[in-house]
Amino acid sequence: MEPILDDHLHLDPDHGRGIEAVKDFARSGGTHLLVVNKPSWHLGELPESGADFRHVFETTLGAVAEANDVLDGRAWPVLGVHPGLISQLVDAGHDPEGAGEIMRAGLDLAREYLDGRALALKSGRPHYEVSNEVWKASNETLRHALALGAEHGCAVQLHTEGSEDLTEIAEWAGERGLPAQRVVKHYAGGRLAGPTPSVICDKDELRRAAESGEPFMMETDFIDDPDRPGAVMGPKTVPRRVGWLREEGYDDAIRTAHVETPERVYGIDTIDTLDE
Template sequence: MTDDVPILDDHLHLDPVNGRGPAAAEEFAAAGGTHLLVLNKPSWSLVDSAAVGTPEGFRETFEVTCAVTDEAAQRLPGDAWPVLGVHPGLISRLVDGGHSPDEARDLMQRGLDIAAEFVADGPAVAIKSGRPHYDVTEAVWEASNEVMRHAFRLASETGCAVQLHTEGGDDFTTVTEWAESAGLAPDRVVKHYSGGPVEGPIPSVIANKEGLEDAAASGEAFMMETDFLDDPDRPGAVLGPKTVPRRVNWLLDEGYEDAVYTAHVETPARVYGIDIN
């Protein structure tokens, strides 16, 4: 059913250090998938603990992710691109390790600076940022928002999109207003792990049927993702690599051909400037 239909997973992790790495991309391709956006795992998953939060640790994390993305691309009928940045949960690790929220903010912003270099010089196509999806102190919350706003400034300067890891919800207009004030258009801001349509950013909808049907029926721009973690201790988490191709088949069976084209061709071109035809 998915023959000749390009299929993009907008947010998937490949871990060549602890997980399956490019082998998971083969599973995605075997199910009909064609293109991937590969997000770096948090630095504490990929580098020595002493390097977490350091420029060297960020750079190593990004280099490892670019390398595994290149390997994945060789196993796909289409292509794969890295999305690089700093997991918002890092601020809690840094603060728990003795840094002040402001010090943690500065370290994370430096990590984003390095991610932006990989966008400016290639091969990355977007920056990852956000804020904690769990309760934190007001000082940590404010510092996290400053990190995210720094990502918007960098994205505006380099001409790329930002994928956001945030709390749940469906109204992020304030966030896209911050992006606009930094010179970044709202349609270059992506809300990772959306449960359906959202206000403000482009939703990257986790590939569960209910949320996908809501997004498809809305007629608005969206993308699809698994947030596959490639964690050997949690195989298949969050969703397995085969899920997006399977959900595309289901959407086609339900008559959402136009929505599939929107999610897998039109929206990625609009957001990232990538060709998935």
Template sequence: MSEPDLDTPVLDDHLHLDPRHGQGIDAVNEFVRLGGTHLLVVNKPSWHLGVEPDEPEDFQAVFEETIDAVDDATDVLPGRAWPVLGVHPGLISRLVDERGFSPEEARELMAGGIEVASEYVADGRALALKSGRPHYDVTDAVWEASNAVTRTAFERAAEVGCAVQLHTEATEDLTDLAETAEAVGLDPGRVVKHYAAGRLEGVVPSVMSDRDRLERAVESGEPFLMETDFVDDPEKPGMVLGPKTVPRRVRWLLEEGYDEAVRRAHVETPAAVYGIDTEATLADPETR
């Protein structure tokens, strides 16, 4: 049985779908049943899909699988889903620590993967890029290489006119990456930190949807998005948040009287960051 209509678009800004190994479309149906309408589906780390790249073109298999999952999700969503494609920053450790790449060789391969992802955006098959840097301690050379890959993502995003989602260390200050984005012509307002806390300097937070973080985001008065980072991995069922979480939290926010914040997170910020209209794509299927 579906929950009562929330009467608003409900967007999960960052989750993964893995029809081959995980719940896939069943997770989307759970999201819809609770009132969810729109999804930004980020490709899983390449190695989770059995891809150990040697050339940038090797990432295409990961991107195509993600796009197929997005198409299937759009078929059951009241609104639609969009793909976010790129290279997980944790790949650099696999390349350097396990496969014998130098940091410079890893940077070149990962930047090439970003180039391939940007071609999908340019062709209209993806909405945004994914990049970032490790959230754990690494050598200076790996850190520098990771920042160089992120700069490539910003450069390509500026060229093709899209947003970038970032995976980074836990922080409430990413003004350094905002400055990098500005330096290459990308508006920092189109850069999103996924797995964010309730407040963030420099770029837009995609807030993990627990109540404490959301209350801080609401009180900030600043643009924000909501996410679960659902990993769709049957071996990690309790990892991060499930697909029902964002619609449940939206319902709670509305009950608390935070209607303006819900509109900010699910209509205004998606439009400003990604150029998507969650209201139009919900009201008229032809606009999907």
């Protein structure tokens, strides 16, 4: 058996498929998962303080514990704040700076879990048009997450606008002492300057990543929403795409995505953890 990692998916044990999605992943050959907490507004009321994120984080830890009973490898939690929350908060009456403060407080709570319970942080900025004030507050929150990652020596997964050049963010990370390789662009295409790409499992994008020879990982961004079954991609997709990559002769790229890059970015050993 070889390690197969989905670098970014969500599990909702209360409303979605939860552990059944993990079983689908495992039956398809998947071994390791990075489970990112769902956006907070999907799991309760809009937060008014950092403490209001605790339920979201604890739900994710519970889902990871269940997954670890099923997987031949293991799962790790990635905790943080979805950048789209700022729009939800502004629509509810907060000014952008106040909304940003709530989100940074959520990140401050997430860092408490970096005591061994969580592997990495999640942050970013909106991928859609926003006002200058919202953009400014969002970038302040993103930079705060990068500073926390540097302080705790952990990776930071980012949800951002679609781009093949995010060197500005990589530079922000470096200024704060976080190596650019430990910044991960979730839902990335096969080409990216700056952070490490976590490539969505589109065949064309995976081919670009494989042929680049650069570090990358693979993800589904499965959202585990009962109203949108299978969105964004289903939990069987990464193992199936690994099979396709093998058929196409990209064995080196498979090792890059599932062994070398996860160790480089997160410090995890997906081979040794197959025995757990």
